[in-house]
Amino acid sequence: xxxxxxxxxxxxxxxxxxxxxxxxxxxxxxxxxxxxxxxxxxxxxxxxxxxxxxxxxxxxxxxxxxxxxxxxxxxxxxxxxxxxxxxxxxxxxxxxxxxxxxxxxxxxxxxxxxxxxxxxxxxxxxxxxxxxxxxxxxxxxxxxxxxxxxxxxxxxxxxxxxxxxxxxxxxxxxxxxxxxxxxxxxxxxxxxxxxxxxxxxxxxxxxxxxxxxxxxxxxxxxxxxxxxxxxxxxxxxxxxxxxxxxxxxxxxxxxxxxxxxxxxxxxxxxxxxx
Amino acid sequence: xxxxxxxxxxxxxxxxxxxxxxxxxxxxxxxxxxxxxxxxxxxxxxxxxxxxxxxxxxxxxxxxxxxxxxxxxxxxxxxxxxxxxxxxxxxxxxxxxxxxxxxxxxxxxxxxxxxxxxxxxxxxxxxxxxxxxxxxxxxxxxxxxxxxxxxxxxxxxxxxxxxxxxxxxxxxxxxxxxxxxxxxxxxxxxxxxxxxxxxxxxxxxxxxxxxxxxxxxxxxxxxxxxxxxxxxxxxxxxxxxxxxxxxxxxxxxxxxxxxxxxxxxxxxxxxxxxxxxxxxxxxxxxxxxxxxxxxxxxxxxxxxxxxxx
Numbered sequence: 171x172x173x174x175x176x177x178x179x180x181x182x183x184x185x186x187x188x189x190x191x192x193x194x195x196x197x198x199x200x201x202x203x204x205x206x207x208x209x210x211x212x213x214x215x216x217x218x219x220x221x222x223x224x225x226x227x228x229x230x231x232x233x234x235x236x237x238x239x240x241x242x243x244x245x246x247x248x249x250x251x252x253x254x255x256x257x258x259x260x261x262x263x264x265x266x267x268x269x270x271x272x273x274x275x276x277x278x279x280x281x282x283x284x285x286x287x288x289x290x291x292x293x294x295x296x297x298x299x300x301x302x303x304x305x306x307x308x309x310x311x312x313x314x315x316x317x318x319x320x321x322x323x324x325x326x327x328x329x330x331x332x333x334x335x336x337x338x339x340x341x342x343x344x345x346x347x348x349x350x351x352x353x354x355x356x357x358x359x360x361x362x363x364x365x366x367x368x369x370x371x372x373x374x375x376x377x378x379x380x381x382x383x384x385x386x387x388x389x390x391x392x393x394x395x396x397x398x399x400x401x402x403x404x405x406x407x408x409x410x411x412x413x414x415x416x417x418x419x420x421x422x423x424x425x426x427x428x429x430x431x432x433x434x435x436x437x438x439x440x441x442x443x444x
Numbered sequence: 445x446x447x448x449x450x451x452x453x454x455x456x457x458x459x460x461x462x463x464x465x466x467x468x469x470x471x472x473x474x475x476x477x478x479x480x481x482x483x484x485x486x487x488x489x490x491x492x493x494x495x496x497x498x499x500x501x502x503x504x505x506x507x508x509x510x511x512x513x514x515x516x517x518x519x520x521x522x523x524x525x526x527x528x529x530x531x532x533x534x535x536x537x538x539x540x541x542x543x544x545x546x547x548x549x550x551x552x553x554x555x556x557x558x559x560x561x562x563x564x565x566x567x568x569x570x571x572x573x574x575x576x577x578x579x580x581x582x583x584x585x586x587x588x589x590x591x592x593x594x595x596x597x598x599x600x601x602x603x604x605x606x607x608x609x610x611x612x613x614x615x616x617x618x619x620x621x622x623x624x625x626x627x628x629x630x631x632x633x634x635x636x637x638x639x640x641x642x643x644x645x646x647x648x649x650x651x652x653x654x655x656x657x658x659x660x661x662x663x664x665x666x667x668x669x670x671x672x673x674x675x676x677x678x679x680x681x682x683x684x685x686x687x688x689x690x691x692x693x694x695x696x697x698x699x700x701x702x703x704x705x706x707x708x709x710x711x712x713x714x715x716x717x718x719x720x721x722x723x724x725x726x727x728x729x730x731x732x733x734x735x736x737x738x739x740x741x742x743x744x745x746x747x748x749x750x751x752x753x
Contacts, residue, residue, distance in 0.1 A: 276522045
């Protein structure tokens with residue numbers, strides 16, 4: 171047996187100039203391909219139709235189209251909250267568990283930067299997929315004309331959907347790496363405890379939630395701050411919208427950095443890779 | 445190339461590998477041991493999936509865990525089947541090559557050429573779910589070598605393959621390893637032998653022997669064994685067995701059964717058989733001692749713990 175030959179240099183142009191970014195994009199693309207299956211597409215279709223169905227049912231119950239403010243409240247609860255939350259739960263929560271179950275984790279973990287690329291790529295795919303579903307749902311709801319002056323909501327709600335996806339996908343990445351095999355349950359717990367409970371506590375803790383930022387932005391976009399009841403004023407932040415956007419992006423970066431650090435350091439015994 | 449110094453890996457209270465010290469230079473090596481011996485843990489440590497609880501692991505002179513420089517030079521093909529079923533081999537290999545830092549175009553080119561090299565050129569665009577296990581193994585192998593690593597690590601690569609697929613894969617790996625380093629974990633001695641690789645034998649998390657195939661075989665030959673004989677004329681046959689130079693001791697364990705201690709059980713069994721035929725003695729049972737791999741492993745452990753050969 172002869173000794174190994176020295177590793178040949180890669181041919182010119184073979185190496186990606188930004189290998190870390192290229193790997194993240196490769197994972198995102200691969201994950202989106204995985205989402206293009208009939209069951210996942212059916213789930214996405216439900217996510218698109220669901221807000222419109224609820225709004226139409228509400229309008230029918232009132233026997234009139236929904237007024238602007240009520241429509242905005244319902245649309246907020248349905249799209250940036252319900253659709254985004256559910257979409258992210260099924261896309262980012264199983265980020266690691268899915269790989270372990272498919273036996274693909276080890277193939278990725280032995281690549282340089284593979285663990286980081288796996289998490290960030292899956293996060294990107296979750297944001298794109300869920301964001302697309304939520305925005306289509308928003309468009310469909312506005313197209314039905316069930317909310318009076320509904321099209322004025324398109325811009326603000328697009329921002330809310332994007333921020334909801336970016337921030338919450340990062341938040342759900344934490345249970346995905348800490349308890350991969352119970353990640354869905356843990357993510358539901360995080361959604362309830364962190365986002366909905368802590369987000370409504372008027373204290374320092376709610377500063378760490380995406381909910382606070384989204385509530386605040388909704389109030390600002392709808393210009394409700396002057397008419398909001400004093401007790402509800404406690405549930406929003408008084409800084410400007412740009413600060414809320416920056417806060418969500420910062421939270422996402424911090425959550426993702428922690429999740430990447432945990433995943434880089436995690437070890438899965440061979441028995442767990444099944 | 446690979447150096448483990450007093451390495452112990454614990455999973456809670458379960459020992460994966462236990463105080464292993466080994467230095468493997470460039471070349472091809474087989475890591476031999478029965479299921480559950482600690483082979484996959486050993487490979488996990490080498491490929492940077494696991495950190496040692498105690499001791500030091502170095503690959504290409506560096507710690508492999510969380511080390512992109514080392515991981516870039518390693519190709520790993522795990523034992524578990526590829527259950528990524530909807531992707532095609534081409535998509536799968538391209539994906540893995542991209543994760544190793546190649547551009548999409550270069551990844552696709554390498555995926556195509558490597559799949560051709562492993563004989564999956566025609567099946568490259570079929571979903572993995574439609575391929576046989578042998579083809580999926582080859583797709584896994586392509587994923588492990590397409591980024592041109594210096595060290596290829598294979599965990600039970602021939603498990604579950606039919607003889608034809610096994611032969612093809614052995615040829616592939618052997619060809620590939622002519623110019624690179626190779627570490628193959630297997631529980632089958634003949635598989636490792638067929639790769640013309642050096643051997644490290646692991647059992648119960650301990651490295652119990654290492655050397656060339658010939659050295660291991662010589663070591664095995666020095667281990668005591670026995671031949672069990674059941675006959676209608678045991679005393680006469682035992683007398684004849686005592687005359688064989690290979691016999692070291694004879695003892696009776698029943699009216700019709702005796703056991704001969706020897707270091708060459710197969711040869712002695714042949715001689716006893718020939719003697720029985722010559723004397724017209726009916727032999728009901730003639731069993732050379734346990735030379736199965738498990739039996740050999742067991743004795744290597746005894747030897748490792750200080751038993752006299």
